[in-house]
Amino acid sequence: MSATTKEAAAENKIIDDILELVNSHSNILLSSHVGPDGDSLGSQIAFYYYLKSLGKNVCLYNQGHIPHYFHGFKDIELIKVDPEEWKVPPDDFDLSIIFECTSIDRIGDVKKLVTDDMDIINIDHHLENTEYGKINYLDPSASSAGEMIYRILKKSGFKIDSDTATHLYTAILTDTGRFHFSSTTPACLHAAADLVEKGVDVKALTDQIYFNCTEDQLRFTSEIVSKMETYLDGKVCFLTLRDAQLQERGLKYGDMEGLVEWTMRIRKVQVGALFKDTKPNFSKISLRSAGNVDVCKVAQKFSGGGHFNAAGCHIDADLETAKNTLLEALEEIFRDDK
Ligand SMILES: [Mn+2]
Missing domain, CATH: 3.10.310.30 (Diaminopimelate Epimerase; Chain A, domain 1)
Incomplete structure (x- = not known):
């Protein structure tokens, strides 16, 4: 096997492991770094849609302020930034999925809800990650966590509808600085193209994020x-x-x-x-x-x-x-x- 084939095989295995672990858990906590941005918000909500399609109980808790230009986004209110709303389900969380955090401390106060007996899935595209998860899906060559979530959802067989596509596109768009950074690879653009095909309104979305200040x-x-x-x-x-x-x-x-x-x-x-x-x-x-x-x-x-x-x-x-x-x-x- 060539190096790239080996890498692809390793990635496939990690994604299969993620899908399997998700399937065997029912109360799932999603979180990301303090001060959520387009990538962390879009990735979490897109993954939420997938988990809901499996009938899971899902909570999205983040610390910090959601930037004003995301306020009109579909289902953005699912992300609870008020600690008063951070309720633990009666039979506890059994899995947490952490998006784009190099260490678990990056989720801030939400960490108090992540207990030792919980499994953690760590999905990140930054260099240097402390590998704090039971599964660590790490790819510094990915443009965004959103691009990695896209790969997971593609492999899961979940039907990416226009809402899911819009959140994933938002993640990729914002983390590449509008397809500007060197992380804008052919793979990233192929993912974006596929998402546009699934119903993203490119102009309206870009206007809402970048041409929307007071x-x-x-x-x-x-x-x-x-x-x-x-x-x-x-x-x-x-x-x-x-x-x-x-x-x-x-x-x-x-x-x-x-x-x-x-x-x-x-x-x-x-x-x-x-x-x-x-x-x-x-x-x-x-x-x-x-x-x-x-x-x-x-x-x-x-x-x-x-x-x-x-x-x-x-x-x-x-x-x-x-x-x-x-x-x-x-x-x-x-x-x-x-
Ligand atoms: Mn990111």
């Missing part, structure tokens, strides 16, 4: 972008999003998703970063890079991770200190580069 949000974006800072001869661009500014406008961090992409619109920029003071003395950083600059490696230095050209991390410090700390790490990279 006047205030767009003015706020322009304010932040106009205050960008550039360093290292213009190769590095930093944006800053302050909690106080959000509060003034009644917005949440999740409402400004995609802000970091503005850094990379400058031809010369090789590393872009968005700094957010999500807690006092805690700076959350989203990283983007061009070409062969590995920001996943940078993120790993600061208890983070992600992908080669898109990653995230945090520094326990205020925004100014965090910027200096990251800048030092970036100086090293560009120095080594020469």
